[in-house]
Amino acid sequence: MLKALTITQIYVPDQDAALDFYVGKLGFEVTNDMAFGPMRWLTIALPGQPDRQILLEKPGPPSMSDETAAQVRELVSKGAAGGHLFFQCEDAHKTHAELKEKGVEITEEPVDQPYGIDFGLRDPFGNHLRIAQMTQG
């Protein structure tokens, strides 16, 4: 049966801007960046977890019409296109401070939760991320 979750996808309207954010600010590494027909197949992963990749897909033809791509981009920009990513870190307050220093858009300051401490942020396009310091593990 199924063994592992390896790649998940989010929509990014601008792949270079996505790299600036995910690699430049969050510390991801590029695992694949190649032409796949007309598509730029662009995946990233955290340094400690290379098998768990995120595909940064730019919506557009021929996968979808220009009109549909515009609709997808509009949904991303109002935070309604899914694209939620959840992360763990060692120290939520420290990570929060570092990301804030880098100008990342924080949506929720660190809060104590039953499961740990976490905070929220958005990527430049509107996708939502959450970073947690778990109480256990």
Place this chain on the structure above:
Amino acid sequence: MGSAAEDTNRWMLRARDAMDRAYAEPLDIPTLAGIAHVSEAHFIRTFRSVFGETPHRYLQRRRVERAMFLLRSTDRSVTDICTAVGFSSLGTFSRVFRDVVGEPPSVHRRRGPLPLAPSCFAMAWLRPSSFGEAPQA
């Protein structure tokens, strides 16, 4: 980077995020319009067209949602919770809560604790519906 509509959405999303983050503060339309980089009149109209409800209504329902959470998950007094979520008058809080939820805060509290979920999802999904008032109790 994107179309005018995407840029507008993204700025409106920042104002909405501010309401989700700082609901306890006396957020007024000039403050929120400033966050969204538009004039006050333009802000209310645009926010409504992007998210389907006015900013005032969004904020009220956010405050009610947070109150619902605190009522069911803590033993803080109703008066305390009223202030903690950003209402300045207990009378207004009780009336708005009842109008939106369909029952008074003290009755709602008896429903018991909510299941655990990351707070961003709780806030997105447990905010009372914008598209139909609760039936009068």
